[in-house]
Amino acid sequence: MLGTSPQRPSRAAVLCGVGGQLPWLKVGNDELADQLDTDDAWIRTRTGIRARHFAAPDEATSDLAVAAGRRALANSGSATVGAVIVATTTPDRTCPATAPLVAARLGLTGVAAFDVGAVCSGFVYALAAGAGLITSRVTDRVLVVGADLYTRIVDPGDRQNAVVFGDGAGAVVLRTGHDTEPGALGFFDLGSDGVHEDMITVPAGGSRLPVDPARTSHAEKHFTMRGKEVYRHAVRRMAGSARAVLEQAGLSIGEIDLFVPHQANLRILRTVATDLGLPFERCATHVQEMGNTGAASIPLALARSHVDGASGVGDRILLTGFGGGLTWGSCLLTWPSLPPAVEPSRPEEEAAP
The missing domain is CATH 3.40.47.10 (Thiolase/Chalcone synthase)
Structure with a gap:
């Protein structure tokens, strides 16, 4: 009687690079207190937040996404991917999607590129989409970016929300691998x-x-x-x-x-x-x-x-x-x-x- 063969590792998406980008303007609670008729203690008690970063007037979601994506690609050891996915609620424009622009600015013209709109769950959804592209053999490498400029959509005079949100972008690179290796x-x-x-x-x-x-x-x-x-x-x-x-x-x-x-x-x-x-x-x-x-x-x-x-x-x-x-x-x-x-x-x- 033949013995049972060990189960072979399955194809999986493996995380192989990470990167992030914050705007350079850091805004503390005291800087918001006067315009919002509040104070540092009120903000910290309700949110735990001490500071957040605000994008410059000429800075768009794609700018932060490109910076984070470039850093993640460098960390992965390769500037090449077959797809770019951007999760965002604040795209540069209502039409078209932001991902093709991000891809082009990273020198990735011609690759698949699309946005995912699932608000603050967007990165997990985009990660699932990226993993799906790899396991279904559409591509071997994917750049997944989460980027938002909430200061563009939050009313700066809204005390409840203006103290909570900041701007930023983070990215990961996924590659083809197997489900038993680190990063899977x-x-x-x-x-x-x-x-x-x-x-x-x-x-x-x-x-x-x-x-x-x-x-x-x-x-x-x-x-x-x-x-x-x-x-x-x-x-x-x-x-x-x-x-x-x-x-x-x-x-x-x-x-x-x-x-x-x-x-x-x-x-x-x-x-x-x-x-x-x-x-x-x-x-x-x-x-x-x-x-x-x-x-x-x-x-x-x-x-x-x-x-x-x-x-x-x-x-x-x-x-x-x-x-x-x-x-x-x-x-x-x-x-x-x-x-x-x-x-x-x-x-x-x-x-x-």
């Missing part, structure tokens, strides 16, 4: 509930309510969020999605080395960690110094983890996001061996060639 992306969980589409929204500007200078109100042109309801949904959906991925993988939360959630605010992160039974010191956080950067928050956390040396090769990493739509998603991966991080350069050095 594992199980995904994705979900949505469009019944609550108006809970996090910019009401005007789409086909449902085009902007009309004579009829569109100031509030309708800006980002709105029903904070208390979002808090409840975010905690439930992020924790539930994380558990779903763990169940697929047959793992317990105690076997996770680093939890990387969407950086909504510090209260939500602490509550989700508590709900999961995860010690907070195993939760990656940068919201204190960057604010909520939307689709950029998870890849920025991965880039920061690499810079800080917070993860070792083979560590189990759990990513979880939640955003407007409503949308949510989670992913498991193991941490790869990466070259040293490429340090940020000055904005003028990131200009298009």
Whole structure:
């Protein structure tokens, strides 16, 4: 009787490069206090945020995406990919997508390029799309970027939201590999509930309510969020999605080395960690110094983890996001061996060639 052959490794997407980019203008709570009739203590108590970064007036989402993408490509050891995916809520233009421009500025003209719109869950959705392109053999390498300039859509006079959001971009490179090697992306969980589409929204500007200078109100042109309801949904959906991925993988939360959630605010992160039974010191956080950067928050956390040396090769990493739509998603991966991080350069050095 023949023995059972060992199962062969399966084709998988493997993370092989990370990079991030923040605007150079850092804005502390005290700088917002006077214009918003608030103070540092009020902001910290409700959000845990001390500072955030604001893009310059002439800076667009594509500029930060290109900078982060260039850094991730350099970290991966190759400037070539077969696809570029950009997760964003703040594209350069309503039409066309931002990804083809990002690809062209990175010297990648001719590759597949498209945007993903899943708000703050966007990076996890884009990661799933990138992994799908690799496992279905469409391409062997993908650049996945999360980039948002929320200062372009948040009313600067809105005290509830203006203190929360910042601008930034983060990126990863995926390559073809096998599911048993460090860096391999594992199980995904994705979900949505469009019944609550108006809970996090910019009401005007789409086909449902085009902007009309004579009829569109100031509030309708800006980002709105029903904070208390979002808090409840975010905690439930992020924790539930994380558990779903763990169940697929047959793992317990105690076997996770680093939890990387969407950086909504510090209260939500602490509550989700508590709900999961995860010690907070195993939760990656940068919201204190960057604010909520939307689709950029998870890849920025991965880039920061690499810079800080917070993860070792083979560590189990759990990513979880939640955003407007409503949308949510989670992913498991193991941490790869990466070259040293490429340090940020000055904005003028990131200009298009």
